[in-house]
Amino acid sequence: MLKKLLICSALLFGGLSLSNAQTATHTFALGDSTFMMDGKPMQIISGEMHYTRIPEDMWRERIRMAKAMGLNTIGMYVFWNAHEMVQGQYDFSGNKNIAAFAQVAKEEGMWVVMRPSPYACAEWEFGGYPWWLLKDKDLKVRSLDPKFMDAYRNYVLQLGKQLSPLLITHGGNIIMVQIENEYGSYSNDKQYLAQNEKIFREAGFDGVLFTCDGATQMPAGYLPGFLPAVNGEDNPKKVKELINKYHNGKGPYYIAEWYPGWFDSWGRAHSGTNADSDAKKLDEVLSAGISINLYMFHGGTTRDFMNGANMNRTEAYSPQTTSYDYDAPLNEAGEPTAKYYKFREVIARHLPPGETLPDVPGKKRMTFALEVIKFSGKSNLLSNLPVPVESEKPQSFEDIDQGYGFVLYRTTLKDAAKGLLKIKEMRDYATVYLNGKRISVLDRRLKQDSLELNSPEANAVLDILVENTGRINYGPFLTDNRQGITEKVTLNGQELLGWKMYRFPFSSLAGTKYTPIASADNLEQPALYRGTFSLRGLGDTYLDMHGFGKGFVFINGHNLGRYWNIGPQQTLYVPAVWLKKGVNEVVVFDQLKSGHTELSTLNHSVLGELVK
Numbered sequence: 001m002l003k004k005l006l007i008c009s010a011l012l013f014g015g016l017s018l019s020n021a022q023t024a025t026h027t028f029a030l031g032d033s034t035f036m037m038d039g040k041p042m043q044i045i046s047g048e049m050h051y052t053r054i055p056e057d058m059w060r061e062r063i064r065m066a067k068a069m070g071l072n073t074i075g076m077y078v079f080w081n082a083h084e085m086v087q088g089q090y091d092f093s094g095n096k097n098i099a100a101f102a103q104v105a106k107e108e109g110m111w112v113v114m115r116p117s118p119y120a121c122a123e124w125e126f127g128g129y130p131w132w133l134l135k136d137k138d139l140k141v142r143s144l145d146p147k148f149m150d151a152y153r154n155y156v157l158q159l160g161k162q163l164s165p166l167l168i169t170h171g172g173n174i175i176m177v178q179i180e181n182e183y184g185s186y187s188n189d190k191q192y193l194a195q196n197e198k199i200f201r202e203a204g205f206d207g208v209l210f211t212c213d214g215a216t217q218m219p220a221g222y223l224p225g226f227l228p229a230v231n232g233e234d235n236p237k238k239v240k241e242l243i244n245k246y247h248n249g250k251g252p253y254y255i256a257e258w259y260p261g262w263f264d265s266w267g268r269a270h271s272g273t274n275a276d277s278d279a280k281k282l283d284e285v286l287s288a289g290i291s292i293n294l295y296m297f298h299g300g301t302t303r304d305f306m307n308g309a310n311m312n313r314t315e316a317y318s319p320q321t322t323s324y325d326y327d328a329p330l331n332e333a334g335e336p337t338a339k340y341y342k343f344r345e346v347i348a349r350h351l352p353p354g355e356t357l358p359d360v361p362g363k364k365r366m367t368f369a370l371e372v373i374k375f376s377g378k379s380n381l382l383s384n385l386p387v388p389v390e391s392e393k394p395q396s397f398e399d400i401d402q403g404y405g406f407v408l409y410r411t412t413l414k415d416a417a418k419g420l421l422k423i424k425e426m427r428d429y430a431t432v433y434l435n436g437k438r439i440s441v442l443d444r445r446l447k448q449d450s451l452e453l454n455s456p457e458a459n460a461v462l463d464i465l466v467e468n469t470g471r472i473n474y475g476p477f478l479t480d481n482r483q484g485i486t487e488k489v490t491l492n493g494q495e496l497l498g499w500k501m502y503r504f505p506f507s508s509l510a511g512t513k514y515t516p517i518a519s520a521d522n523l524e525q526p527a528l529y530r531g532t533f534s535l536r537g538l539g540d541t542y543l544d545m546h547g548f549g550k551g552f553v554f555i556n557g558h559n560l561g562r563y564w565n566i567g568p569q570q571t572l573y574v575p576a577v578w579l580k581k582g583v584n585e586v587v588v589f590d591q592l593k594s595g596h597t598e599l600s601t602l603n604h605s606v607l608g609e610l611v612k
Helices: 056-069 098-107 131-135 146-166 190-202 215-221 236-246 275-287 338-348
Strands: 006-009 025-030 035-037 040-042 045-048 073-077 111-117 174-179 208-214 227-231 254-258 291-294 373-380 389-391 406-413 417-427 429-434 437-443 450-455 460-467 472-474 484-491 499-504 527-535 541-544 550-555 558-564 571-574 582-590 598-602
Touching: 056 098, 056 338, 073 098, 073 291, 098 111, 098 146, 111 146, 146 190, 174 190, 190 208, 208 215, 208 254, 215 227, 215 236, 227 236, 236 275, 254 275, 275 291, 275 338, 406 484, 417 429, 417 460, 429 450, 437 450, 450 460, 460 484, 527 598, 558 571
Parallel strands: 045 073, 045 291, 073 111, 111 174, 174 208, 208 227, 227 254, 254 291
Antiparallel strands: 006 025, 025 035, 035 040, 373 527, 373 598, 389 499, 406 460, 406 499, 417 450, 417 484, 429 437, 429 460, 527 582, 541 571, 541 598, 550 558, 550 582
């Protein structure tokens, strides 16, 4: 007996040629125990991939690797802050072309489970919410706050224009859409969840909607009447019991996030799982007829300044690394691991009669180390200041209309000063200078917010360079996410006033002025180092960041993400598609170490080297 019947057109995975798959008509529905395609049981075997974490030129080959492992579906979050970086201005181009990603999946014979939420978590900055929501101190995300819901609705309506033509109900390959995301970990407002559903319907998402939550959070997070999927539970008996309990005694049974891997955080040991144990568990789940989404099948890389952070009432602030390798079956560079082949063997045993897996595609490019790259130019940050914003009290990033990157806060100490300098609610990482000389480093992870200051002379210049190292993406502090110096700076209890704030969003390095590197130049100040190198052939490579301190790297205009010498990540992945034959440019920003003259590369990643 079918719970819902949706007449739709889409490609059929397996059994049809690609040309026929794009024109065939099918039905998709929720059955009592399984998903139904054309009136027959369908087991979703899905793997999560995020379009923004993979260069668009590599989307197709990654999807083909998913199909060759035996997956029939791609699971994918959508990140609001990637598409509306400025309120009211929407960008669905290039690497943000979500519709193109889904279309490539369709062309490769794959279904899609779309998760626009719009809260995503996903170890992504602010869980996917755009930073500008925080400009209003009173606005509450993830609530029925009218100001939030208006912005949310406007975005989802734009998203609907991109994705509704690709729904299975309109001839596309998107078979299900998730509303909200693990909401039970945050609150239990069913009216808010119901409003989500109304907005999604208004935007044209007229197919199957579902929610997902951790096992213990399902009572708070599910929306009555819609399929409740479970995250993180892989005991088949418990999965069925949970979904039955919150879905009128019925299925289908869907694990929306199964974790054959985990993410990394700066300063913590590299994460990983056992391939043999994971393969055994996957076999148990598939044998029980349960549908599943591997989180992640392929993690990729969190570039730009888009990594998030975790924090709760018992654990300190903890930002995540640039690499989102996740110890996934397909590694950060898109190469199959031992886990990939073990999972492929398992899935092959569960294929419908008469179906076989396609061959695993051969490697398309080499991975190599380049010759040492020499730096030729340097740009000292403190010597190249933009026009400041001036205020009696220090302003947050949001107050001066900046989302990401760095802000330099400057004030002058009129009199000789000595004592405890305290920055209340500093977020997230600061290097402190007195008359251009670094005197301290403050790290929110370590709950550092103060230092002993000794300024024996009057009119000393105090500089505090503050970095947003990633807004919290999960947990109770999601709404408390403003960046920079968010309250005040005091010296011996007296508030310091008269501030200039210099914005360094580093969204682009265009216009940066460099001077030749002097061999004796070893001033401990934050700086950009520029070099060029020539290539006759292209391939993937890894920047070796040993010997550097903390910062980020641009190659040919692409922000590769952050590095930090504490580890565990010590390399930055450079995809071949962002290199070019002839002259290439690399720029490294380092706020901790100086005197750099060269940069080396490796033919492999270093993701598990923790430095205490």
